[in-house]
Amino acid sequence: MSQSPVQRAAAPAAGDLVIAQDFPAAEALVRSGVDSARVVVLHGQAEAAARQAAAAGIAAGRGPLPTRPHDLGVRCLVVVPTYNEKDNLAAIVRDVLAYLRTDVLVVDDGSPDGTGALADRLAAADPRVRVLHRKGKLGLGTAYLEGFAVAARDGYQRVFEMDADFSHPPWDLPRLAAAALDAELVIGSRYVPGGSTVGWDLKRRLLSRGANFYARTLLGTGIRDMTGGFRCFDVALLRRMDLAQVAAQGYAFQIEMAYRVVRAGGRVREVPIHFTDRRIGQSKMSPKIAREALFLVPRLRWRVRG
Numbered sequence: 001m002s003q004s005p006v007q008r009a010a011a012p013a014a015g016d017l018v019i020a021q022d023f024p025a026a027e028a029l030v031r032s033g034v035d036s037a038r039v040v041v042l043h044g045q046a047e048a049a050a051r052q053a054a055a056a057g058i059a060a061g062r063g064p065l066p067t068r069p070h071d072l073g074v075r076c077l078v079v080v081p082t083y084n085e086k087d088n089l090a091a092i093v094r095d096v097l098a099y100l101r102t103d104v105l106v107v108d109d110g111s112p113d114g115t116g117a118l119a120d121r122l123a124a125a126d127p128r129v130r131v132l133h134r135k136g137k138l139g140l141g142t143a144y145l146e147g148f149a150v151a152a153r154d155g156y157q158r159v160f161e162m163d164a165d166f167s168h169p170p171w172d173l174p175r176l177a178a179a180a181l182d183a184e185l186v187i188g189s190r191y192v193p194g195g196s197t198v199g200w201d202l203k204r205r206l207l208s209r210g211a212n213f214y215a216r217t218l219l220g221t222g223i224r225d226m227t228g229g230f231r232c233f234d235v236a237l238l239r240r241m242d243l244a245q246v247a248a249q250g251y252a253f254q255i256e257m258a259y260r261v262v263r264a265g266g267r268v269r270e271v272p273i274h275f276t277d278r279r280i281g282q283s284k285m286s287p288k289i290a291r292e293a294l295f296l297v298p299r300l301r302w303r304v305r306g
């Protein structure tokens with residue numbers, strides 16, 4: 001059976017490092033097919049030290065770590081919704097903070113496995129980490145909306161969506177943030193040149209492709225990856241949007257937000273990422289989530305006006 005376009009077997013060896021002076025240069029490399037997991041973006045770091053930090057990061061299975069978190073000059077908040085992610089959370093939070101100068105907001109829905117208590121411990125140990133506890137599993141969409149409200153209230157300039165399960169490579173966060181300097185929405189995209197999905201079976205790939213084709217065709221946005229959940233929004237644009245109208249939860253939430261940004265006149269950029277199937281823990285994908293997207297997309301056409 002044929003595999004997805006780029007099948008990454010293992011972390012690259014440190015000897016394969018590719019140096020990019022800045023984020024636009026890194027973007028061009030990734031677009032041409034270089035795996036971002038071995039791109040060292042200098043962005044002001046001395047090359048020798050940067051090479052060393054990246055090699056150490058790769059050897060530890062954490063990707064090409066910078067010598068210090070990349071600072072894009074804007075106040076960032078990475079929102080990480082969690083439901084039963086106790087085996088992922090500490091590592092993902094640590095890596096987010098290592099790659100990007102940012103705060104992290106964990107939105108936990110009363111995870112039975114104790115993720116919420118773990119998030120509290122991480123927050124107590126680091127002022128950059130914050131936690132929102134909600135009672136019971138209220139869904140991804142509302143978790144992000146609450147995160148956006150915190151970002152708007154507390155003066156953040158960029159807010160990110162990111163899964164806790166390492167599907168979204170933390171080393172791509174600064175690249176998203178850099179692209180967001182001249183866009184209102186940046187989508188970490190599997191379906192532009194240089195992007196891919198890794199580790200999904202045929203059924204999951206077809207479902208994702210089908211959902212994207214469907215949404216793109218019906219909504220006419222030109223966006224290749226409408227369902228991707230690794231994103232950066234301009235908080236100023238979110239403030240101008242009427243987010244109380246957003247109703248969707250699963251993949252449909254991502255489709256709806258992308259469409260609303262387009263209708264609100266926001267510029268959308270897609271930057272390629274390798275989306276990797278979750279490392280540990282249980283999938284929450286369900287037929288209900290797919291059905292929601294199926295019925296929501298046509299309704300968006302006439303519900304959402306610019």
Ligand SMILES: Nc1nc2c(ncn2[C@@H]2O[C@H](COP(=O)(O)OP(=O)(O)OP(=O)(O)O)[C@@H](O)[C@H]2O)c(=O)[nH]1
Nearest residue numbers: 081082083107109139140143163164278282283284
């Ligand atoms: N707060 C909150 N987080 C959720 C909820 N459902 C999922 N999440 C989190 O949202 C992120 C994405 O969910 P996933 O289960 O990874 O969904 P997926 O990527 O479509 O599917 P798999 O990776 O195959 O499990 C993860 O960090 C989950 O822990 C929810 O109802 N509330």
Ligand SMILES: [Mg+2]
Nearest residue numbers: 163165167278
């Ligand atoms: Mg996932």
